Amino acid sequence: MLAKEDESRCYLYLNGRVIGHIADPDAYVSEIRAARRKGLISGETNIAFIKSLNVININTDRGRIRKPYIIVEHMKPKMTPEIVEKVKKRELDFNSLLRNGILEYLDAEEEENALVAFNEEDITDKTTHMEIDVASIFGFTVNTSPFPEHNNIARHAMLANFTKQAEGLYASNFNLRFDSRGYLLFYPQAPIVTTVAYDGANIKHHPSGQNFVVALSTYYGYNMADAIVVNKSAVDRGLGRSIFYKTYVDEERRYPGGQKDKFKIPQPTAEGYMGEHAYSKLGDDGIIEPEMKVVEGDALIGKVAPPRFLEESIGAGGLEEKMRDDSSVLKTGETGSVDSVIFTESTGATKIVKVRVRSLRIPEKGDKFASRHGQKGVIAMVVPQEDMPFTAEGIVPDLLLNPHSIPTRLTFGHLLEELAGKAGAVGGHIVDGTAFTEKGSARIEGYGKILEKYGFDKNGEETLYDGMTGKPFKAGIFTGVVYYNRLYHMVSNKIQVRSRGKVQILTHQPTEGKARQGALRFGEMERDALIGYGASLLLKERLLDQSDKAEVLICKECGDIGYYDRIKRVTICPLCGSNSFAEVEISYAFKILLDEIKSLHIMPEVRLNV
Amino acid sequence: MAKEKSSDFKVEFGEPVGMIAAQSVGEPGTQMILRSFHFAGIESAIATSGLPRIVELVDAKKRPTTPLSTIYLDAKASRNIDDAEKVAAKINEVRMGTLVRRIIENFAKGTIKIALSRQELESEDMTPRQVADRLGKLLSLEVAVEGLVLTVKTHTKNLKEVRAVRVKIMRSVISGIEGAGKAIVQKNLKTGEFYIISAGSNIEGMMGIEGIDKSRIYTNDVFAIYRLFGIEAARNAIARELQLTLDEQKISVDLRHLLLIADAMTASGSVKGVGRHGLSGEKKSVFARAAYEETVKHLINAAAFGETDQMRGVTENILVGKQIPIGTGSVRLAIKKEDMSKVKP
Incomplete structure (x- = not known):
């Protein structure tokens, strides 16, 4: 690289390399930009003059993130009402707007030279660009959530993660698919509060959540610290109910030496035979039948394989070849019904069997839910409807959310959605929650009017009555409708206990991990804690007697x-x-x-x- | 009552004080990593703080990453800014490298031309003549002055030798004390006292300067303190520096934990780190050393010298599965009950 010898010169960097210096940087930059807008040079060129370093950076390389803006010249956006009309009539498309210098893409570096106005009223004589839509300052994922402008940015990052984990109608051909794991929500609903991005992406045709009636209330301490309380009757009616599919696959492999696996019920002489009972549900062909109820330890695919070491097969009487049991067994802690069984073939012309096991996942203590505002929670109690608080109209909330979870997280969008959802529910219409379309105060007023029209409190408050005593609560309790996702982290897939059990062959120490029925590791830091207490006999018990x-x-x-x-x-x-x-x-x-x-x-x- | 209460907090026999000290420093240390991100990007002149500084102290690094000294002045200079500045000028280390704008060797003539930076000269309040005289004395060579350009005659045309002279020139200290760094006068806003802070730790050199208060000189360089004042001072310096660093992060750790660490590091009479090359590497037990780092090396050396592990420590007893000699495990039966009758009073 050329050394930058003279501070007074404005050097020109093309994709990070010095290519020369410029006498009048401002004029040069505007010339390049003008040429780009005319279409004389590629629209993928971006140029930025960095005044503090007296350097011009031209970037044309790949991998830059760029965003389109409306060009503003002489305080007038180039996107005139006439052009908007033409776009509406589909006479102009997006690319032609780019070609005609009405829109242009800026990269992160050139944005530093731009002054972007939110809308036409904000334009001053220094403004260079205008947003196509203010909501476009957020990305797509954030724009699918309602009222993102009222939430903390960190919550948007969490929202993006939770959206990925939500159960829903993940594919309309789910019945024909053999996904290794599949989660299917029973009654997915389109949200009452939607956004332009959400509608545009057509997510409402394969939604992944339900509209919950939420009361912002505590419940005898059972919803402290991100715990949630749900209505048992609502759960019985199908709230958050889902199905968990798991596919077991096995193949009749061929081995060098002409040996191969075989699907069948293993004979009792086979090595590793698990006892007659384990294979009792298999059909004659060694494969389980559909709609068979299975529990842990049941064989799904019976298979025998040749022994692992050659010597074992020799000298076993010679009459029958010694075989090893290699059946697929339902893993520990799992139960369900066999949903469907298919036979197919690999590219190597070996037989493949796929068994899909289905099990019902009714929301229970320990299952995870999240709203579209990065507010996650775990069910701590499923309360019978008669013990839940209710309103004068007899409405019983589906979910009780602790009000403490709102102020510190700064997710005011959650409250807005609750109000908007309620207004939409009572008014019988879908509510738009796209970012920046209206001011928060105007929105609250608008929803309040709808609520008042139907005889509700304009702030969304309700007088709730204690389900246990029947007495009204003194404070009005904020109640509304919020769209909740059920996330695929469920206790039934994670729960594991052990008191005594398997040990590793090499070390004689207990095994680790759920799949091996393992123990919890008493690690180095735990060891240090016991040393710190001077509890030497307890330490010996943990590390020797119990290990x-x-x-x-x-x-x-x-x-x-x-x-x-x-x-x-x-x-x-x-x-x-x-x-x-x-x-x-x-x-x-x-x-x-x-x-x-x-x-x-x-x-x-x-x-x-x- | 107070006496009774205070005796409740006495350390009992067999209490694992080292483990408690380690945990008491270690646990807040995990929070520090997260917090130190907040300080990223601030001027590099600020002394290393947070976890890197703790690691530096505990590892007994020979030289701190950012050495810093506080030099208090005697009664006269500490009240007068001009006198204080004079003392600071005597300490302030100016290296040739900072004054030079450009340096060119002429290998054919065996001369080196040095263009000085006017800005740097002005900020150090020096003339090219002074620089030339000092340089000439240091190198015992002839140095000619012409405006801002100095010309050094090396008496040799050997390429390597000329280069060596150039390197020597750039490293030479033109004024101040070598290893004292930049010295700046500061004012204590409470007492109105002037003192000097310098970005170096050569307190041995600074002790010779007139006008300073020798009894209060301080540096964050533990080894400089050890060399000048001895091991007891070094022990106090380690504990003090640890505490200052933790205080800076608003982490409160009892001083006694830090003193224990400092004691352990200095108990041998010299400053030793706690790691592989220090305390852990000098453990008596072969197994304890092998369990930490360089397992095979320790085992092979133990075999070569026929070492015996006495099984007195914690690590080795956990390894074999014995009760550890700590806490409840530190007591042993001296005599059986039935044998008591045999003992004559």
């Missing part, structure tokens, strides 16, 4: 580990042949360490204080 305790024989002569010879019925030290031993409790991990040290050609010697 990998091993009793070994230590040779009193040479300090090596000895063993018991079952044939000769004596204990022997393999190193010195001595028969005098001490039985010592050590961790199996230490035994492995001694073995590994030996593998380094170092002889460890254990000396005992007896």
Whole structure:
């Protein structure tokens, strides 16, 4: 790169490389821009004059994020009413607006040179561009949520994540699909409060949520800290109800040496046979039948495979080849019905079986829900309708949201949506919640008028009556309709318990993870905490007695580990042949360490204080 | 009553004070990482703070990333700004490198031409003549002055030697104390006292300057304090610096935890870090060392020297599955009940 020797010169960088210097940067930049607007040079060129560094940056490379703006010249936007008319009549399209210098794309760098007005009233003599729509300062995902301009930016980031996790009608051919995991909401609804972006993307034809009647109220402390309370009768009527599909796949593989797998009910002689009961639901062909109720441990696809090591197959009488059970079993903690079974073929002409298991997911304690404002919550209690608060009209909320969850998160859009949703519900129409279309105060007023028209409080407040005592609450409680998503994190897929169980072969320590029925790790920091308390016996219990305790024989002569010879019925030290031993409790991990040290050609010697 | 209460807080025999100190510093440390982001982008002149500074102290780095000294002045200079500035000028380290705008060697003639920066000269209040004289003395070479341009005659035409002289020129200290850094006079707004802060830690050199209060000189360089004042001072410096850094982040950790860390680091008579090259690497137990870092190295060395692990520490006892000699595990049965009768009073 050319060294920048003279501060007074304005250097010109093309895609980050110096290509020369310019005497009059302002004139140069406006010349390039004029040429671009005329279509003389590519519209993908962006130029920016950075005054503080006295540098011009021209960018034409790929990967820049750019956004279209209406060009403003002499305080007049180029997008005149006549042109708008033509666009409406479809005489002009977007690209022709770009070609004719009415719109142009700016990148992040050129935006620094622009002064963008929100609308025509904001235009001053310094304005260079105008937004096509003010809502376009947000991205698409944010624009699908209602009233985003009233929410904290950090909540929008959360919203984007929750939207991805929402259950809904994820594909209209779900019945023909064999997704490894699929979540399907029973009664998806289009939101009462929508936005232009939401309608434009046609999401309302495959929605992923439901309109909940929400009261902003506590419930005997059961909805503290992002917990939510839901109405049991609403759940019984189908609120948030969904189906969970899981597909098990298996294949008749071929192995080198002519051996291959076979779908069938394994014979009791097969290695790893799980007992007659496990295979009781399989059909004659070894595959489970549709609509069969299955629980954990049931085989879905019966399959036998050749043994893992060659020697095992030889010398087994020779009559029948020894086989190994390789059936697909319903995983721990899962239950359901077999939804459908298909047979198909791989590219290698081997047989493939897919079994889709369906199970009902009724909202229960621990299931996760979120509104479109980054407000997530977990069900803490499912309350019978008769114990829920109710209004004079007899309306019982579906969900009780703790009012403390609003002010600190600055999600005022949530409140607006609640009010707008209520107005839409009582008025029987869809409400538009696109960003910046109206001022917040005007919106509140508008919705209030609709509510008043139907005899509701204009602020959305209701007198609620305690379901337990029948007495009215002194304060008016803000009640409305909010669109809620059910997220696919459900306890029934995550719950796991263990008291005693499997251990790893190598270390003799408990296994880890749900799939292996594992234990929770008592890690280093937990260990440090016990040391900090001086609880040395508790620590020994956790790390030895409850983990990998091993009793070994230590040779009193040479300090090596000895063993018991079952044939000769004596204990022997393999190193010195001595028969005098001490039985010592050590961790199996230490035994492995001694073995590994030996593998380094170092002889460890254990000396005992007896 | 107060005495009774205070004895409740006494450390009991067998209490794992080191572990508690480590946790007491470590836990707030996790919050610090998140917070230090707020300070990103501020002027680089500010001293390192937050977690990097803690790591630096605990690892016993030979030189802090941003050395800083506070030099208090004697009765006369601390009341008079002019006197204070004079002392500061004596300390303020000016290197040739900062004054030079351009430097060109002439290998054919064996001369080096140096163009000085007028701006830098003015800010250091120096003339080209002064620079030339000082440079000539330092290099024992002839230095000619012509306006802002100095010409050094090297008496050699050997390329490497000329280059070596150039490097020497750029590194030479024209005025002030080597390793003292930039020295600026500050005023204590409460007492009205003038003092000097400098971006260096050569307090040994600064002690020789007239007009300073030798009893109050301070630096954040633990090793400089250790060299000048000894190990006890270094211990206090470590604890003090740790506390200052934590206070800056509004984290309150009891001083006694920090003193324990400082004690552990200085107990051997020299300043040692807590890591692999310090305390952890010098543990007696082979297993404890092998469990930390460089497992194989420690095992092989232990084998070569026939080391014996006495199994007295925490790590090694957890490893084999024995009760650890801490807390409830630190007591042992001295004599069995039935044996008591055998003991004659």
